[in-house]
Amino acid sequence: MAELLYRLGRACAHRARTVIAVWLALLMASGAAFFLFSGELEGGFSIPGTPTDEVNQLRAAEFSDLAGGSGAAIYQTEDGSEFTEEQREAIADRAEQVAEVPGVADAVDPFATEAERAEGVRELEENREEIEAGQAELDAGREAAEAAGMLEQSEEFFDGQQAEIDAGMEMIEGGEALMEMSSGVGMVSEDGDTAQVMVSFTAEQMDVSQETRDAVMAVFEDHPVPGTTVDFNSDLAQSLPALFGPAEVVGLVVAAVVLVVMLGTLVGAGLPLLTALVGVGIATLIAMSLSGVLEMASVTPILGLMLGLAVGIDYALFIINRHRRQLKQGVEVGESIGLANGTAGNAVVFAGTTVLIALLGLNLTGIGFLGLMGTMGALAIAVAVVVAVTLVPALLSLRGERILSRRERARLAERASGGATAAETVRPMSTGRALLRAAVAVAALVVVALPALDLRLGMPDGSSESTDSTQYRAYTIVEEEFGEGANGTLLVIARLTGGPDEETAELNAQMDQITVAEKIYDFDDVAALAPIAFSDDFTYAAFQVVPVEGPTSESTEQLVHDLRELEPIKGTGTLGVAGVASGNIDISETLNDALPTYLTVVVGMSLVILLLVFRSVFVPVVATLGFILSFFASLGGVVAVYQWGWLGGLIGLENSGPVLNFLPTILAGILFGLAMDYMLFIGTGMREAYVHGAPSRTAVVQGFRAGRSVVTAAAIIMISVFGGFVFSHSVMISSIGFALAFGVLIDAFVVRMLLVPALMHLAGDAAWWLPRWLDRLLPDIDVEGAALETRHLHAGEGGEEPGSEREPADSAAVRG
Template sequence: MATLLYRLAHWSVRNSKKVIIGGVGILLALAVLALAMGPAFSDDLSMPGLKSQNAIEVLNKEFANPQGDGGKTRMVIKAPDQETLSSETAQAVIQKSLKEIAEDTQVKSVVGPYENHSLSANKTIAYIDVTYKTPAGEVTDESREHITDVADAMRFSGWKAELSGEAFVQMKILGPSEVIGVLIAFVVLAITFSSFLLGVLPIATAAVGLGVGLLGMMIGSNIVDIQSVALSLAAMLGLAVGIDYALFIVSRFRQQLAEGYERSESIAIANATAGSSVVFAAITVIIGLAGLSVVQIPFLTAMGLSGAFVVFVTMLTSIIMIPAVLAAFGERISASSGNRWLKPRKRANHESNRWGRFVTRKPLIMVIAGVILLGTIALPFLHIELGLPDDGQKPTEKTERRAYDLLAEGYGPGFHSPLVVLARADGEGNFLENVSNVAKEMGTLPNVGSMSPAIPGPSGKLALINIIPATGPHDVKTKELVQSIRDQAPEILKKNHVELMVTGTSAVNIDISQKLNEALPKFCLVIVGLALVLLMVVFRSLLVPLKAVLGFILSLAATLGFSVFVIQDGHMGSMFGFYGTGTVLNFMPIIVVGILFGLAMDYEVFLVSRMREEYKKTGDAKKAVLAGMGHSGSVVTAAGLIMISVFTGFMLAEDPIIKSMGFALAFGILFDAFVVRMIIVPATMTLMGKSAWYLPKWLDRILPNLDIEGEAVMEKLKHPDSGVEKKESLQFSSKPNFE
């Protein structure tokens, strides 16, 4: 692999202008095509085969939706103090508002509180339902501004009027908050390289690769189902790894220049060594993401494969465009102007590396301290509850959050967790009488807040019963109510000849979470198994892969534990933009496993490959650890800071799904890069000594040699007689000769 990347770099150097123009040209061509086709992303996060999903299909067949597929907005209103909605004055204000809403030509229907019977018990709170002629995703900004103006007019009159609903609350795939992460990444790069130019270069090349990948996803969304949240996930990941990959290659290039190699040769060596690590690191991320297809959940498969595609494109951009850009900038990039962190150590034993010396001085204490720290952070994971975030976790400055609170005030917290029970005839007898008996039995169950009379369907063999629990969507008692109805269903079927099916938002979330919980162990086994094999091939060791996987499991547990502590338990929530307690995003654990696995192996490869390179030269295990920390420790630190910066930008997003994933990944990198890789890994490697590099000879012969350290290239760059490395004397040729 290293030899191929060495030759590829020389080709990119020779054709630097063509490579740069070609990369930008591909980006522009895809942009034109994507704009012509338009995006067609889906918001469907359903899973076929779930009990609640099957019930929805039965429901849709029996009870047709008279409003069709039009997007819906709900305006929640509350009368001024000392007034009720039944007064003539209030009715006049409401009728005026209904007429103003209907003036929007895109509105299909407006149903007021007196028609939908939504007056609260004290007649102070109600809601207006607005249906548009187009689906929610196609409702225009003008329509949203129009209904916002109506709400503002009511507020001006002393009313409370807040808006929610899929047509009003639009998911922002990419927003200004993400730019903050990029700016922080630029600052880290500029400080690391002590160069404005080198601070921009990794971001620019990452932007090209990310642009090509995201535009490819937009075009692909017209062919296959890709969820809109997948675009945000891919953008988050592609930007972070793209900047990191450029950082690793450029920093190695600077080191080769400092050692006296000619410029084009330094570029080629950097691509052969750091570039090999980049390719392998990208492969681990791609495996982690593509592995999501193992769980056989359509939207997760689409998210994983689209994310893997963006990472693949970013990796290709790194190993092809970065050598060309480094060649094009010529003398503007030198070794002398760089930050001292990235300069090669003068001492052969690398004992000037203070952090490495500190960690390896008392390795057992460092390992124990790191494990105790992450283990303590991981403890809340033991009571994790999964679900989907809602408007109740948004800041009170948002109108949808205020609408959420008004609905809970007027109708109780259970209004946000409605259950729909379908009763289907199964046998002889009076169906409506049987359903009435069933409804009475369900009414005696704990936590039932209210229940509507059974609504018979057109076929006469199906009835619908709406149940409002006494507790909210994130309360364990709501989940227990769903389970209680399902547990009694067999007995009810036997006694009353009525089959019960439970659906509704809460039931769907419960089923999805259960399905994901069942899929997670299988997915983890596949990921861990592949990691052990790949790392064994790379490091030619039995213990190093095992240590790497155990470290990943530790950082993963800490990540999920801290997510529970903040998001679910509500500690420090407002500090990170979570303004209400709730469940952890149900597909976040499996997404975090896939992504964090790849990124953790990135840092493992970049750090430990330099240790192995030094160990093969000296045979001194402790010196190898110090060399790895000296060469790659500061680069891994900078890479970790960049990753955290990018993910923090997404953590600041408004959408709670994107916010949750950004939060988990930011802290996942914090725990893995700075605790596991920079403390536990070097300390453990010191404790293991030479045994860390043990591999049976028979296994060594079987395993292929990927040579990610570029040993073959470096050996062939040595003079065959004296063994002195070719540096300034090695001239660039159009066809590098390794013979």
């Protein structure tokens, strides 16, 4: 691989303008594909086969009126007074207009609904009075028959009449009970200043187009009702996060500053940024162009953007830094480009492959949207790697020695005929210091990881939106006026006993409906419920259930499980539960169940990859344990900030809540790949020094010094890029950016630079032990390209003998 990359680097340098033209053509082609084939991004997530999905399929099959998604517009009077008659009529008129929007099945006038409810109460009262009057007449008739001595002959008639009256009274009492239970399911608040206009769509919630949502909101916004405000819940006003914003630009500026400090020139700093932007532009445009044929969540291309920017800058930096170091050692430009591509570029390909495998491994979870996110992230990584080993050499060729600063070029000219630089004396750290460093690092990581024990997974809802957003206002208004649970109502479907004919089935359904409702209402965490509909054949009944607490609360989660275990009518099976809250609970639990398996796969890959690279048993174990500590410490930080709300104000987080349900899985895959990158660039220097004869503990210090500057710069750049997304208005994007930035901070500076060197020192020669039989079986990876240096650099220009004037670039850096 190293030799192939060497030749590729030289070829790209020789045909620099052609390579640049090819990449520009690819960028334009990607842009054209985006404009021609891109579609709408999804605002939510779904997993086929979950209990919620099964209930949704049953709902679509059995309840034609309930097959689509829904949303709500929340009206409130500005002065807190009751709606006037003119305002009620205007809101009803807006509901009628919305019902005519293409894609809308219906829009409910809240005041008409409340009037119908009141009429239903009056009808029940009238029916009760009629039945009670009938009972009085029947009792009088029975008494008269008894007085006339004809009771025995009329007994059958009176019993039949009594049975009808009893059945009617039972129905009345059941209806009154249903009215009582549904009293908390209101469309108009008790004080009369707030009303919900419920909008139902013809398409499923996930399939409602943004165009339809916008058209619905436009009806309400373009025709305001005087004296009122209107807001929209998150089901209707889904906000898709922007791909790029001011905070991300700040992250790039910080990365640019780090590059200038690291490389010393504006030209050198500009190249990694330029190549990263080209790579991420191509990858993001390709991903977006596939959104027309794939159901792609809004966060999917943004994840690719994050990764593409971060690793694109870092991978280019590795190659450019190696090239600059070789130029300063006197290597000719063309040869240096080839060697940098074959050594640092080889490490880039290997590092990128580890991230690629980890991201593609997300498909092993069996969760469609997560696998797609991993695939699109892997696409961004693959493009970044190819850009690094082709476009970077081409641009370096055009810049020539100007990649060095004027001072560096002058110094190079002065020492063109000089000899080898004297080696610096390197002393290993003391064992006591190593013990202290290891203890402090482990203790700090464990403490930071402790909040992860309280991890709760969920999906963002209206309460997690920005406080100035319409979704947040709608959420808080509904919570204050209708109760917490009104923001997370559940759809419950029960199977009924049915009957041999339609009339019997309908009568049984009405009785069963009351039985099921009473059993559901008995739960302490149910605030209210309302019967919605029967299926056409009266074999199913649907209910709207309002929990006591909000959609992300533990009590609502437990209620969903309790309802699914309830069999209200013996022999008809347990209840089915759906709804947005239920769907999010199912997704979170499915992801939580898949995480241990995925972590096992990632840890297994880590051990195998590091075993191949370092040819050691101890190093893979230490590196993998370090990754596990980094992962849980990162989760601990996320829980403390996003779930507990600690220091949330510093990043603009206004409301805390459960952690994004797919974040731990995404974090495991990405952090694994990045951790392997840092281990590679720190650990290979240690191995190189040890192989070249340095004592094991001295090799630890030499390798650390050789890699710390580039790893420090790379980590700061990644933290800056990921950190830019922390200030996104979308809590999904913000939490992912924070998790990755914090994870890189922990892994690079605590694990790789503090813990690993200390443990390597304590292990001594045992750190590099490998059974002989295993040594014979393992292939020689040569990630750093030492063999390539021996072939090309030592036998290069000037007829140098190996080791006569200088060592391979990394070896010299390691020893000095």
